[in-house]
Structure formats: C-alpha cells, structure tokens
Amino acid sequence: METETHSEHDCCAHHDNHHELVISNVEVSYGSVAALRDISMATSCGNRVALIGPNGAGKSTLLKAIAGLVPRRRGNIQWRGTAVKKWSREFAYLPQREEVDWDFPITVSGLVEMGRYPHLGLWKRYTAKDHEAVENALHTLGITDLRDRQICELSGGQQQRAFLARALAQEAHVLLLDEPFTGLDRNASESLACLLAELSGEGRLILASHHDLDSAPQLFNECLLLNLSQHDFGPTSRVLTSSAIEKAFQQSPPGLND
Amino acid sequence: MFTPFHDPFFQRALLAGLLIGFTNGFFSGFVVLRRTALSVSALSHTMLPGIALGILITGTLTQANAFIGALTAALFVGLGSVVVSRTSRIDQGTALAILYTTAFALGVAALKYLGNYGDLQHWLFGDIRLVSSNDLWLAFAIGSVILLGSCIFFRPLLLTLFESSIASAQGVPVRAMNYLLFLMLILALVTSLQAVGCVLSVGLLVAPGATMSLLTNRTTVLFWGGGILGAAGSVVALLCAYWIDIPAGPAIVIVLGTAFLLAFLLSPKYGLLNGTRRS
Helix, strand or coil: CCCCCCCCCCCHHHCCCCCEEEEEEEEEEECCEEEEEEEEEEEECCCEEEEECCCCCCHHHHHHHHHCCCCCCEEEEEECCEECCCCCCCEEEECCHHHCCCCCCCEHHHHHHHCCHHHHCCCCCCCHHHHHHHHHHHHHCCCHHHCCCEHHHCCHHHHHHHHHHHHHHCCCCEEEECCCCCCCCHHHHHHHHHHHHHHHHCCCEEEEECCCCCCHHHHCCEEEEEECEEEEEEEHHHHCCHHHHHHHHHCCCCCCCC | CCHHHHCHHHHHHHHHHHHHHHHHHHHHHHHHHHCCHHHHHHHHHHHHHHHHHHHHHHCCCCHHHHHHHHHHHHHHHHHHHHHHHHHCCCCHHHHHHHHHHHHHHHHHHHHHHHHHHCCHHHHHHCCHHHCCHHHHHHHHHHHHHHHHHHHHCHHHHHHHHHCHHHHHHCCCCHHHHHHHHHHHHHHHHHHHHHHHHHHHHHHHHHHHHHHHHHHCCCHHHHHHHHHHHHHHHHHHHHHHHHHHCCCHHHHHHHHHHHHHHHHHHHCCCCCCCCCCCCC
16 A cells, blocks of 8 residues: 655644645546536635535545546646645545445444554554554544444444544545435434534545535535536535526536436 | 374375365455355356366366366356446346356366366365375465465455445555455365365355354454364364264365354354344
C-alpha cells in the first residue's frame, strides 16, 4: 500500500491555514456513457457539503471519483495544494449502508483498527500510537462500550458511528459519505447530525450525498446541486431555491442509474 | 496399538495430513470470510479435467503438470463464468454450476484414456497413504507459499474481503488481491487432491474455517485455529482410519465435519444448544 504523500500533521483545527479541496472540470464516464461532467468546486476544512440531485444524477459517482474508486476521464482534484492522482490517505470513503456486508465476522474495534492499515502498510507493527488512535476514535464517537460487539449486532446509527470511527482512526480529514442519513430513525439522524457538526467544527471537511431536500439546509452549510453536470455550488441557503431545485430535478438524465 | 507409527507409508501419510490439513485449514478462513464455498466446490471438480488433459498431453503425471493443468482448467471455468454472466442474463452462480459440472464430466470421460492413471476412485477420493517423499516436499512448499502470501498481504486481503470500495479508497490494489486469493486457492486445492481427492477437498477447505467462525470473533484465531484444527483433524482421522479400517480421505472429512457439528451445537457463543444465540 503505497501512499500518496502528505506530510505528517495533526488535525486541521490546529493549523492556521485552511486546507482547500479544489475540484476542477471533473468528468467520469462508464464505458461510452457520460456519468458526470463539468464538476468544479472549491471548499475547505470545516465545511459540510451536500451533494444534491435526483436519482442517477451522479452523486455517488462523484464521491467515488474523489475517493479514487472510479477513474476520472478528465479534470483535477487538488487537496492542500497537491494533486490527488488516485487516492489520498487523508480521504475516507463510507459506502451506502446497504452496500456493506454486515454479516462479515468482525468486531467494532476490529473495524476501527482497519482504519490504521494505510498507516501500517503491510508489515509495520501495530504500536501504542495506533492503539491510541483507535481508542480516541471509539471515544469520540461514543462507542467504546460497543467495541467487542460484532458489527451485525449494531443498530443503523451505531453502524454509521463505527464506520466514522474507522475514518477517524485513519486520521482522515475529508469524509466522503454516501447517503449517511438513509435508513436511520429520527433519533439516530439527529445524533448523526450533531456528530457531523462536531467533526466539521474540529476542522474536518465533510462531503455527503443527500436526498432529503427539507433537512439539507440544517445539516449542510454548502451544497452542490447536480444532475449529470453541475447546476450550482455555494452556501446551501443560496443554492437550494425552489426554482433551482425544480430545474435540476426536472431535467431527466438519459438512461443512467446511480 | 502404535504399530502404524513404524510403517513408513503411515509416517508419510501422517506428515502429509499435518501439512495439507494445516494449509487448507488456514486458507479456509478466507473461504469463510469470502462466502465462496460454492466456487471452491466448482474449482475442485474443475481440476479433474485439467489434470487429465495434462496427462494426455505429456503422457505422464507430475506435480508440475498437475498444477498447470488444474490452474488452466480453473481459469477457464472461473473466467468463463464471469464472461457468461456479464454477457447474458445468466447469473454467475448458474454459469459456474453448468461449466464446472460439464468440465468434471469431460474429465471423468477422459479417464478411460489415461492408462495407469485412470483410477476414478483415486481421483475422486484421493489416497493419502500413497504419498511419496516428493509429494511431501511439494505439500510443504505449497503450504509455505500460502502461509507467506497470506501473512504478508493479510491486511489488504482482509480489507478487500470486507469491503472492496473502502479497500480501494485506502489504496489497496483490490484486483491484484483477488487474483492472489484465487491462485492460493488453486494451490491449496492441488495439495488436497492427493489427500482427499477432488470431491472431498471442499470439506478440507471449508469446514475448519467454518468451525472456527462459530467459536471466535478474532480473525487471527479464525485463521491459525483453522490451520490447527485442519492438521489435528487429519491426524486423528488417519489414526481412526487405521484402527477401524476405513479409507483415509473420507475419514478426514468425517472428522472435520463432526468438529463442525459439535461447534454448531455447543459453541459457547453461537451454539444451537446454548440459548444466547445472536438474533
């Protein structure tokens, strides 16, 4: 596991400079079908960005392209002034909950320890520092007492927390979340909302696909409205006007499934 | 009672049982985590025509041409099932089932032309009591390769098996890891062919890991415990086979199957008879 390098550092909150994520002219296609084009945006640590658009608009695809899971046909992604060629250790991707095999026999702490793998590579020993990172992550997400549970024994909200803890253990600065609120009950949604606010408050950048237009303004301070191509990007309150939403949702994407 | 230990054939069988049982038991951890018992079964049957073809072409059976033949056939059937499922409405499981039974049938049909090597019983159920010193060295070499490969790449392999999208977002070469697993699986199958034959090899490559998964939540215990269980089970089975005079291959699978049944019923955490099952 070779890493794309960024120097060792603590959380952004301890830095004076703002870390910027700049996405310019990103285009993704599956075979000959364009899945996404002309996506350009710039944001920085501490923000919560919603990706909003109808089904098949390319929200998940954009997250995957940033995470390096699908190749970009064109365009650049820059993080902290360095081009991200394929993937970055400082990005953590969380798939949609239904895509995960929850019956995989692994405990919560085992899952969180996986977040250390990029730091450990193939051979490095699991040290006190790694242990501490895992403990801190479990503690931050309030799941220390669930550490020995199997992941299949968790509720939806707890599963989400376990995955976020994995991202924190990885010391990820950018969290790429695919529909994190889907399938959560009201309480779990509210506590996840607080958690995301906390995480961005301490300087992490959160990008999440989101389908609920009503809750978006409370949950996210920035918003990318897209439907195959970019409609708008900016503060949620400015971007998510009823006319803009109508325009983005009316134009149906030709033969695409997201 | 301990006379079998003085018999050189039995000594070699015992050593082979230890080596093959450990290798296959260890690797069964991956099979269980990957939930691919069906494709293991498919591949083990597919090896027969591959090896038969190897003998037909070269006129002799050596470990090398057995391996190459098995690998070729497994690749054909494995990749064939992928191609069929991607280009038609048939799903991969169905495609695999058709391809491997057809391949197996071809292999059985070809046995007639294999002269001295045409003993169906031997192919189907193996005979660990006929292993030579060369076979032992090969089992040892293959076991070492599998253990080394698994240990070196343990972290990326585990991550790939759990959630390949997270793995590749963390920079793991997911495709390469899948090829590595496939190659190690074929290697494990080639060794088990000698001991239990191509029909029963599935038991050796699935049962130990499945048993351990009922007893532990720790992945290290799943793998090493599977290896120890596979080795111990094979040795116990060989002794039983000697004392009550049954064939060794089936004995190994019966012992491992019994261990699984016991774990299923009595596991402290997940046993059927222990009330506190997970919902």
